[in-house]
Amino acid sequence: MEFPGNLRFTINEKLYLKDPESSELGRKILKYSIILIDQIGFESFTFKRLGQCIGSNESSVYRYFENKHKLLLYLSSWYWSWIEYRMLFSIQNIADPLQKLHRVIEVVAAEVKDDETTAYIDEAILNRIIISEYSKTFLTKEVDKENKDGFFLVYKRINLLLADIISEVKPDYPYSKTLASSIVVGTINQHFFKQHFKAITDFSGHDGEVASFYIKTLDKILL
């Protein structure tokens, strides 16, 4: 797949105080927060450590993001926008619904290799962060308020895109949204189990297993 270089997505403005893509320091914050969260985990990640990491300090980071929760929401929005883009790209000019379904599943369920879409965002590492940290963005007491603010819009759009394709494959299927959402979140869970709870998966470790499980399962459910 070939993508235009230096892709940019529109991110909800309420997620940042100053656009991190607009300055050198901002791009450094994005790049190294991804690396640092992956390395030490979101709980141990602090703006102080990030500041040290980029040769700046805490309060400079605070001028871009209100707190680390918003930063994680920003990175997640970026990730899901990138997935959405690739989903739409992968089904361009494809007419057959089943074909579309399979391609879209490949995109959400695939292991991500680093891709040169942007210089300051390493998609492979970001994918690991989403696997282990994404659910923390909505498993909070503020979820309903933040949902109203549109912080989960891109994520929900991806779920509905998949649901629509499911409906194209089988128009009378009554659970397209539930099925879609259980697959999108399911792929993330399975990637985690594959790495940490091997006992409760049948995967042997090679690429594309998660996608192929969901494709086979969907075929049985819908055909």
Place this chain on the structure above:
Amino acid sequence: MEFPGNLRFTINEKLYLKDPESSELGRKILKYSIILIDQIGFESFTFKRLGQCIGSNESSVYRYFENKHKLLLYLSSWYWSWIEYRMLFSIQNIADPLQKLHRVIEVVAAEVKDDETTAYIDEAILNRIIISEYSKTFLTKEVDKENKDGFFLVYKRINLLLADIISEVKPDYPYSKTLASSIVVGTINQHFFKQHFKAITDFSGHDGEVASFYIKTLDKILL
């Protein structure tokens, strides 16, 4: 369903410093930590606030649990032990594998009404905590170490019990474990979506919807 009163489960000893079921204060800690975590969320929950809540203080709580993460793991272990017990109970003397599968799904996927199993644990509230906090117990950098310590054993046992029943229904099905784990974690996700991301489900809000979705889906996959 009828259960013996005052049920007790064996909880991994590494999860506590002093057995909370062995004293009045300990039982109060269990009871009110469940209520408080549900009320304010796990992030805002502190031992100081819990101490105030039970008319005691912080350091007394620390004599029972090393930190709030271990307390959450304790509560989760209790919850999954209770689910496992009810799963096994529900399939006693049932010979038909498909019947067993359906009953077991009803147990994992059901909304929990308070049950009088124990005086100091409100299962309905605990179920809400599991829905919004359980994944935080394993989405940490310590997961592999804690997995070796057996902190997730009961959870994995439930997944494997379901996988075994799937294999009984269809012995040649190659993904029983993956399917089982995607259902157990899927039910929890769907309950959350039902409450907070209604746009990505097809549920209308009445009881048993999640269970019935998974039962129908499993029937299509396996039969």
Place this chain on the structure above:
DNA sequence: CATAAGTTAATAGTGTTACTATTAATTTTG
């Protein structure tokens, strides 16, 4: 070109959290 205005970054703080060491009070036991 000088100076005001605006932007950026660092210092130094505050209140809270997570956790510990110490001491005081109570209960158990020989």
Place this chain on the structure above:
DNA sequence: CAAAATTAATAGTAACACTATTAACTTATG
């Protein structure tokens, strides 16, 4: 009943999340 063991509260510490203030540097304007 005294010694030993257990329990509980006080008082502390280091780190964290976040803010107010000030210093420095850049840009705009008369």
